[in-house]
Amino acid sequence: MALRSFKNIGPGIIVAAAFIGPGTVTLCSIAGVNFGYALLWAVLLSTGATIVLQEMAARIGLVTQSGLAELLRSELRNSLWRQPVLWLILLAIVMGNTAYQAGNLGGGVLGLNALIGPQNFSILGVEVNLTALILGLIAYVVLSQKSDKILTRILTLLVLFMSISFVITVFLIQPNISALMSGLLLPSLPEQSLWTVIGLIGTTIVPYNIFLHASLVKKKWIDSAALPQVKKDTYWTIGLGGLVSMSIVVCAAGSGITEISSAADLAEGLKPLYGSIATALMGVGLFAAGLTSAITAPIAAAYVACGCLGWSTDNQSQKFKQIWRLVLIVGVLLSATGIKPITIIQFAQVANGTLIFIIAGLVLWLVNKSELMKQAVNSRWQNIFGGLVFFVTLLVGFKGISGAIQMLF
Numbered sequence: 001m002a003l004r005s006f007k008n009i010g011p012g013i014i015v016a017a018a019f020i021g022p023g024t025v026t027l028c029s030i031a032g033v034n035f036g037y038a039l040l041w042a043v044l045l046s047t048g049a050t051i052v053l054q055e056m057a058a059r060i061g062l063v064t065q066s067g068l069a070e071l072l073r074s075e076l077r078n079s080l081w082r083q084p085v086l087w088l089i090l091l092a093i094v095m096g097n098t099a100y101q102a103g104n105l106g107g108g109v110l111g112l113n114a115l116i117g118p119q120n121f122s123i124l125g126v127e128v129n130l131t132a133l134i135l136g137l138i139a140y141v142v143l144s145q146k147s148d149k150i151l152t153r154i155l156t157l158l159v160l161f162m163s164i165s166f167v168i169t170v171f172l173i174q175p176n177i178s179a180l181m182s183g184l185l186l187p188s189l190p191e192q193s194l195w196t197v198i199g200l201i202g203t204t205i206v207p208y209n210i211f212l213h214a215s216l217v218k219k220k221w222i223d224s225a226a227l228p229q230v231k232k233d234t235y236w237t238i239g240l241g242g243l244v245s246m247s248i249v250v251c252a253a254g255s256g257i258t259e260i261s262s263a264a265d266l267a268e269g270l271k272p273l274y275g276s277i278a279t280a281l282m283g284v285g286l287f288a289a290g291l292t293s294a295i296t297a298p299i300a301a302a303y304v305a306c307g308c309l310g311w312s313t314d315n316q317s318q319k320f321k322q323i324w325r326l327v328l329i330v331g332v333l334l335s336a337t338g339i340k341p342i343t344i345i346q347f348a349q350v351a352n353g354t355l356i357f358i359i360a361g362l363v364l365w366l367v368n369k370s371e372l373m374k375q376a377v378n379s380r381w382q383n384i385f386g387g388l389v390f391f392v393t394l395l396v397g398f399k400g401i402s403g404a405i406q407m408l409f
Contacts, residue, residue, distance in 0.1 A: 009156055010229065011216030012237030014296055015054060015209045017155045020162065020241050021293030022107020023100075024203045025286055028245050031200060032252025033260045035190050037175070037183030040249055042197040044184060046204035047242025049389045053205060053360060054213050055234045056367045056378070056386065061214030062221055062230050063376045068214040069307025072362060075372075085358070090308045092351035093208045094327070097301040101331025102339075104297055108135045108290025109335065111283045129336045136332030139294045143324055146316065148219060155292055162288035163240060165281045166247040172278055173254035180250060195399060202396040204245065205389075207355045208300040210363065215303040215313060224376060251282070294331065298324035357393040364390060 031039045057068060064071055069089060076082035109131045112119075119130040142154050189197065217230055252266055260266060266282060299315070302323040306313045314320060333339075364386045367378050378386060 009152060010233035010237075011152065011213060011220050012054075012058075012233040013156045013159055014152060014216060015213050015234075016237040016241035017159050017292035018209050018212060018296035018300065019050070019204055019206050020159070020244050020289050021104055021203075022110070022286065022290050023103065024245060025107065025248055025289050027196070027199050027203050028248035029252040029260055029266045031196050032249040033255065033257050033266070035193050035196065036253045037180050037250065038188050038190050039193060039197060039200065040180065040183040040246055041185065041187040042200045043204075043242060043245045043249060045187075045392075046201040047238060047245070049201065049392050050204050050209075050242075051235060051238045052382075052385045052389050053210060053363065054238055055231060056363050056382070057210045057214045058217045058230050058234050059227065059376055060363065060366055060373070061217035062227060063224050063373050065218045065222065066214075067218065067303060067307045067313055068211045068363070068366075069304050070310075070313070071214075071366060071372075073308065073310065075366065075369075085362070086308045088351060088355055088358070089207075089211075089304060092355040093211065093304045094301045094323070096352050097208060097297040098327045098330050101294060101297050101327055102334035104290050104293040105132050105135050105139075105331055105335035106290070108287050108294060111285070111287030111290060113283075127338065129338070132332060132336040135291060135294060136328060136335070138291065139298070139328055140325075142295050143299060143328070148216075148315070151295075155295065158288045158292050159240070159244075162285050162292070163244050163247075165285035165288070166244050166251065169251045169278055169281045169285070170247045172281075173251055175250050175254050184246070198395050198399040200245075201392055202356070202399060204242075205356065205360075205393060205396060207352055207359050208297070208304065210359055211304050211307070212296065212300040215307070224374070227376065248285075294328070298327040298331075301327045353397040353399070355397075357390060357397045360386075360390045360393040 028043065031042075060066075060068065060071065066074070069086075072089070073082070073086060076085060109129060112131050112135075142151060145151055145154075213234075221230060248266075252260070255266055257266065302315070302320045303313055305311075305323045306317070306320055311317070311319045364378075364383070367373060367386075368383070370377050
């Protein structure tokens with residue numbers, strides 16, 4: 001029974017693997033260290049918002065049997081907005097994923113460093129991180145698999161590995177259940193916490209995941225009769241991702257650390273209180289988070305680029321392969337050498353900040369088109385929740401844009 005369930009896991013697990021990256025782990029750690037359990041409600045809210053948006057994207061992919069980028073290319077064919085929207089999507093996601101790929105690999109490196117220490121060597125005076133090269137090679141091998149089922153199963157194992165690591169750490173910490181439930185169910189905004197709340201939402205609602213989900217669903221299922229399965233798959237996998245994020249907040253809140261800059265600090269901070277097992281568990285979790293994001297970011301960029309440019313989105317096509325290879329290779333080189341393309345990252349932040357609410361609005365528009373969606377159009381309540389999510393993405397977009405501007409000036 002368990003084996004059959006494992007084989008039938010849908011693409012939602014890949015989306016969950018994508019949003020629980022090093023950025024999520026670090027931001028959840030910072031939220032827990034700075035505000036204790038008080039912002040758990042924000043993680044719950046962001047998980048719910050992500051479920052709403054991803055379910056609509058998955059439904060579009062199932063009913064139309066088209067990826068989101070291809071569908072926008074078709075539906076906007078007579079609009080003046082067609083080229084600006086497609087180019088914004090292309091630049092924000094492909095360039096953004098390339099810039100952020102170094103961070104994904106870097107998160108995995110930090111996790112392994114907590115377990116085995118740094119592994120560096122020098123070539124012609126340039127310090128090279130061996131661990132980043134190894135992680136890049138692992139990601140390349142996984143992405144080169146011809147079967148989508150193999151990719152899904154590998155990512156499922158990594159997500160479960162990550163989930164177990166963080167949840168066990170929570171049990172080691174033995175949190176105050178009353179304070180935990182209060183932070184989860186009674187929203188509050190401690191002083192200077194607003195940007196952290198918006199950041200928690202922004203690191204969960206990820207533009208490229210919306211495109212990735214629609215593209216993967218149409219490959220997994222071909223009949224609208226599968227809609228209940230699509231919804232179930234979305235709910236439990238995104239819910240699992242939210243549980244992992246909450247576990248990280250709880251771990252950080254119970255760590256006793258007063259300052260933190262990355263999740264690696266949390267792993268080190270747990271050692272004096274809970275022994276080397278806690279450090280090992282956090283290291284494993286961070287490694288899995290980095291590796292899953294390093295695998296999903298290149299493939300999402302390939303789906304988006306091919307869809308926007310009208311190329312085949314078959315993952316065995318040469319152009320598809322060339323795009324994910326380019327994203328991965330550039331990320332590996334940047335991570336291994338420690339080069340940080342600050343200007344590109346700033347541009348990607350602005351582009352993604354702008355894109356997130358545009359995509360939320362376009363998804364709402366598409367999912368309400370009866371000629372596309374037939375009987376699967378949004379209900380009144382789905383539109384109400386969708387409208388609330390759109391408002392949330394406006395706040396997230398403002399935060400991303402303003403944060404990048406502040407870095408520039």
